[in-house]
Amino acid sequence: MTSAPTLARTRAELDLALRPVPRAVVMTMGALHDGHLSLVREARSRGEQVVVTIFVNPLQFAPAEDLDRYPRDLAGDLERLTGPGLLGAGDVVFAPERSEVYPDGDPVVRVAAGAIGDVYEGAVRPGHLDGVLTVVLKLMHLTRPAFALFGRKDVQQLVAVARMVRDLDVDLTVVPVPTVRDADGLALSSRNAYLTAEQRPVALGLSRALAAGERAAAGGAGPAAVRALTREVLVAAGVDPDYVALVDPETFGDVPEDTAPQTGSVAVLAVAGRVGDTRLIDNTDVRWA
Ligand code: PAF
Numbered sequence: 514m515t516s517a518p519t520l521a522r523t524r525a526e527l528d529l530a531l532r533p534v535p536r537a538v539v540m541t542m543g544a545l546h547d548g549h550l551s552l553v554r555e556a557r558s559r560g561e562q563v564v565v566t567i568f569v570n571p572l573q574f575a576p577a578e579d580l581d582r583y584p585r586d587l588a589g590d591l592e593r594l595t596g597p598g599l600l601g602a603g604d605v606v607f608a609p610e611r612s613e614v615y616p617d618g619d620p621v622v623r624v625a626a627g628a629i630g631d632v633y634e635g636a637v638r639p640g641h642l643d644g645v646l647t648v649v650l651k652l653m654h655l656t657r658p659a660f661a662l663f664g665r666k667d668v669q670q671l672v673a674v675a676r677m678v679r680d681l682d683v684d685l686t687v688v689p690v691p692t693v694r695d696a697d698g699l700a701l702s703s704r705n706a707y708l709t710a711e712q713r714p715v716a717l718g719l720s721r722a723l724a725a726g727e728r729a730a731a732g733g734a735g736p737a738a739v740r741a742l743t744r745e746v747l748v749a750a751g752v753d754p755d756y757v758a759l760v761d762p763e764t765f766g767d768v769p770e771d772t773a774p775q776t777g778s779v780a781v782l783a784v785a786g787r788v789g790d791t792r793l794i795d796n797t798d799v800r801w802a
Contacts, residue, residue: 518604521606523609532561534560536656536658538661539566540566542703543608548700562605572644575641584706614648620647632765659685662689664690672763699713705793719752722744726740726757731800743757756785
């Protein structure tokens with residue numbers, strides 16, 4: 514018996530491969546790195562069967578974005594997914610074509626992320642989170658998992674997915690998984706592959722800015738000062754900031770600028786910015802001491 518997971522390219526192949534056991538799903542767009550593998554390890558500890566989906570979802574890319582140049586390497590991804598603690602016999606990689614996911618063309622009816630989809634990532638990338646939620650809900654229906662694992666790195670996506678699952682009574686548990694970082698602090702991302710050797714130290718500005726914001730909040734700085742300092746560090750590093758968000762972890766609503774947060778309260782500090790042509794995001798929890 515082979516120890517490789519089943520590769521399903523169609524809905525019919527996926528259906529055949531699903532077993533009647535508690536399942537955990539990890540949804541990806543491929544170009545897998547250690548961050549994805551930590552999601553798969555967590556899935557392995559939750560589900561008797563693990564399904565990894567690999568699909569570069571056109572709905573979540575704007576026309577000028579990197580859909581065409583988004584890295585694709587199915588053979589490499591399959592190799593990376595197989596091994597101790599990862600996928601084996603009885604697990605599934607679902608890697609459908611666009612026409613398999615959207616057999617009637619782009620969907621007419623879509624999921625709307627509402628207020629969460631209008632701010633920050635949603636403001637910079639209008640419609641992006643609607644496209645994400647639409648494919649995530651479809652993949653939830655197709656894979657029928659008990660657990661769906663999402664990285665904290667895409668925190669606004671995680672908040673939107675968790676809210677969709679609550680609001681639309683999707684019968685599964687969303688499991689958040691911590692961000693994986695390189696030794697120098699850079700959050701792992703498929704887009705890091707676009708960075709040149711000169712751009713990489715600049716990209717470290719994101720994690721440094723977050724650390725500065727975290728320290729400021731722990732030292733008692735208010736929301737306005739945390740935002741300002743975070744932006745200052747980003748700019749000083751050479752990152753061209755898209756936004757600095759200090760938001761409620763459940764709603765993604767802004768922490769009010771002028772009220773002092775209570776001791777022990779937690780917010781998400783999220784940043785996005787450009788390093789050359791590459792757009793990077795990162796975030797951390799900040800806690801007021
Ligand atoms: O985070 C991603 O890679 C994508 O947004 C997802 C969740 C796989 C949906 O296409």
